[in-house]
Amino acid sequence: MSLWGTKKQNGTDDHAEDEEHHNDDNMARSQPSRSREPNERDRLLPSNPRPPHQDGYLDPDDPAVSPYNLWSVRALRFFSVFFLGLTFLWWVLLLVSIFVSPPGLHTRGSGFFDFSYTTLTTGLLLTSLLFFSNPSLAMRVCQGIIAVLLLVDVIIIVSVTRLRFEESAPGIASVSWATVIAIWCVFQDRIVAWGKREEEERLTGRPETRRTLREWIGVLVATVILVVYILIVLLMTGTLILRARDTGLEMDGTRYYVDGHKYQVHLACVGDVTTDKNGERNPTILIEAGETPSEYDFEHWAYAAYQNGTIDRYCYWDRPGYAWSDNAPSPHSAGMSADNLAEALAIAGEQGPWICVSAGYGSIVSRIFSARHFRDVKGLMLIDPLHEDLLHRIASPYRGFVLWGWGVISPLGIQRLAGSIFSGVTREDRVFGDRAYQGGKFIKAQLQENLVADSLTRSEVSSARTIQTPDTPLVIISSGISTRRDQEWADKQKDLSKLTDKLVSWDVVNKAPHFVWRTLEGRTVMEKRLGELVKASKKVTYATTEE
Template sequence: MGSLWSTRPGGERPKSAPTHNDEDDEATPRTVVGQPDEHTRLLPQPLTRDGIAIRPLERVLITFLWWVLLLVSIFVSPPGLHSRGSGFFDFSYTSLSMENLIILLLFFSTPSKAAQVTCLVTSVLLLFDMIMILAVPRLRVEEGWVGIASVVWALLIAIWVVITDRVVAWGKGEEEERLTGRSETRRTLREWVKTLVSEIVLIVVSIAVLLLSATLILRSRDSSLAPLGERYYVDGDKYQVHIFCTGNETDKSGHKVPTVLFEAGERPFGLSLQAFADNAISNGTIARYCYADRPGFGWSDNAPSPFSAGMAADVLSETLTRAGESGPWILASAGVGSVYSRAFSARHGKDITGLLLIDPLHEDLLYRLASPHRGFFLWLRGILSPLGIDRISGAIFRGRSREDRVYGGSAYQGGKYIKAKLQESLVANSLTKNEVTFSKAIQEEDTPLAIVSSGIELRKDSVWEAKQMDLSHLTKKLVAWDIVNKAPHEVWETFKGREAIVRRRLSCGDWVSWLSVEEAGKLYLQMCGIVFTAAYTLNMPHRLQYPPLIPGGNSQLAPTIEIEYPRKEQQSTSFHTSHSIIDTTINNKVQLPMPNFKMLRYLYAAPQDICPCAIHSVISPSLSLHDRASSNS
């Protein structure tokens, strides 16, 4: 094999010094190679673009420009560069490429066998990552061409680093043999330090790639979890949003019932309100509900940046349309989700039959979400999220399932969720605040409104209390503002909180107040002792209104009082039905004394919507069951 360092044609090696005849020694001065003379260039030979010294710098420049572009796309998505995933994985692979190139440039003069083995391990892991991203459909879709290009480039750079280090080691050994006749095995202290530093950095890089591979395995496992509902493309087919609906669209008479449209707060719906909503469906509190995961939550893809509340409302409208869902809607939202619901409500006007805000966030407090310090830590968490240290440890040591990681207690650790919260933070005090302020100006004033607030939050923060009061004036039809004293921000986590929410449910466009156990006891003390189960008639051509369900205790069968509630606008038509007041949990009847007219109005509907009622008959509690069923007086 020819010498790697030959500089003359034919492989002739350069001589250390020119030869001279003895007789010319005194006439000609001796010239030593390496010392400048009158023929030496003052400047070194210029570097050419195709020169071997330029190629590593070109790769560094290309990688750096791609790294900057991906960094910017986290905050503002350039056209064509949006990926349906978080975007943190492709940024991580590009960062690894930069690290490998920098290590090569700094330590190429001290090649080592350990560095070559470590780089080879990194290359194998990157090859595994590339195969997994290409093989798993969901990963391939979420990463897109940006993520695939990033991991392929990282793999090529890692292989090139291995080859370069090996070539330098071979060339250096050949030169040592040419100069000394043997390969030098000794190293200077400086060389040992450089070798140690480079090896430590390369080991850290290999561990990072190993963690990336483990996180990809978890993501591929999570992708096998089928969504509860359906995904629909939105925003020009850029990404998909997941929506789920359950319950009956019509009542027993075939009339369409309002659908409760839930909007989750700070956490995914599956972790927060879903259990409450499912219980409400099972016990008959509500007939039907829908929810859509905001982009980045649950089974929904991430949206391009920036992404504001108004954009989210438009996306939700498009998703509902594609899913074939139509109003009327009852909007129930919690925390920051109330901001999104208000934007949706203002856009849909008459389709909204009521608003239920659970410890809502006021637009004047959005600056708390937009603080630079919060935004920086969200970005930092996002950059580190592909390593998946908390997710991997949770899966191995705590038995976290794919449900936990997709919509459960570990969802906050995922890159998609962190990206969504970062997007929310970036525009909270600018775009989102402006949109919600505008929505307030065009909100329908006759929309029924109920607010349930956390007593703990009100006592802890006087500003929060003042803003809750301000939200009670969002419309001119405030039904109630309930404060649950011992409830946290997520009010439904306590029994009293769930009871307060249920008490303010919406039905057929009318607000119905529910009685708590304490309120039922107060009624019991006030009345004349006639035990009854109430039934009434609402004059609604589109749907029969069932009586409210009152939490209570066990009792014997009670007599029935028939009450007619004609509507103001249509006095001529009436629908008659009789139902018992049924306990929501144990499905038994509750004994209550007959209230006066004022109490009856409180029990069954908003006073401004109901005309005076007429008591048709009272069945004595002393009658037998047969007599109760047939008696008219």
């Protein structure tokens, strides 16, 4: 072969080799670096790819093999992020409404149920986004179970009248939104699985049946999280069933709308109106419970006094959040409760004169009511009362945080469900009995008292003391255990004995706890002093203002 021919052949080979190197460089520039994960701004496929295999398909582990190639899959991810943003804003509003109720966001229930459902919705969306590109049948099955349970919750809330009124629009919207999002997550996971299979068939020639260790760990973690969500929804559904069952419990008295028709409070009266020999109405005993609902045991001793003829008539009520009363918007102070009581009495057509009998924190409400309606109040009986200077004890930030924490987990109803299934706890126990403290409404009421005890409530009761009529007969009955254990409490009991100028008696029941009426000695002293107070009240006359 001639030299020219050899050079020509070598030139041709060199040119082919240069062109091959040039194509390799183009491919290297067009593909994302192996040192980092590709993102949506990277070109997924090179312009002129060199097939890694002889059949022209990509390797299954190539980053270009991704469901993100499909715009439908990208759109699903965008909408999930958008839904997460909306849910988070709603979650913040519901969180704020527990402490300060914005217009239109007050629920007559505790407010913790809708907050918990929204928290669950946020968790579902976050889990779906974290494991977006790793769909699995296990995730879809779990999400489907959650959707079915949530749909059952919607049906329960909508079909039970009392639950529907308590949860109202925010609660129903929260549960319905959680149901929609659970269904959306099932749909999304299914579409992503379809997109992943389509891209694998298009780019690798077959759908991938194996998973990497990282993918298997992702499936396991996602499934465990969703199983926890299933347990949470099961508990919430069980608690809803208990609440629906409790709505059938009969009550004495009636609920009355107060505060501009925003919520209802429960009021009941026992006995008939009687008059004395001069034709004047005998006083009605107005009972204000302390830290527990009136019906639990505080009202029982009054019923015994009524049967014994010590009193002719008495009325009792539930402050907002207690027993059969709805929760009030936040903030809610003792003075607001006193106004609720006055409004309910007026709507029910109840008239004085009254003798206010109260215990513990309820004594704060009674004192405010007495000061604001001094012409109708003929006597005060305070049983181991809370002094305004000690309101800081129930206003501690630690106590408030603990109450809020119990409120957040109250929709799970772990204690209530366990008690109902294994301990035979009755509806009466849950509504107004010794298990009432486990309910979300009661916890919300306690939290409201905590939030304003040392601010609004203290200001209201201090003003009430200033305008309290000095001629009102007064009875103080203190716990011997509390006064011996706490010197500051004993000093404040003594100070309250100077609330008016007409102290009928101040008794310290030696062996009685804070709940004085839970001992025979305490009940005996209370009934005796109440009878004396009724007699003293008939001698009370207030000067009327002439126009």
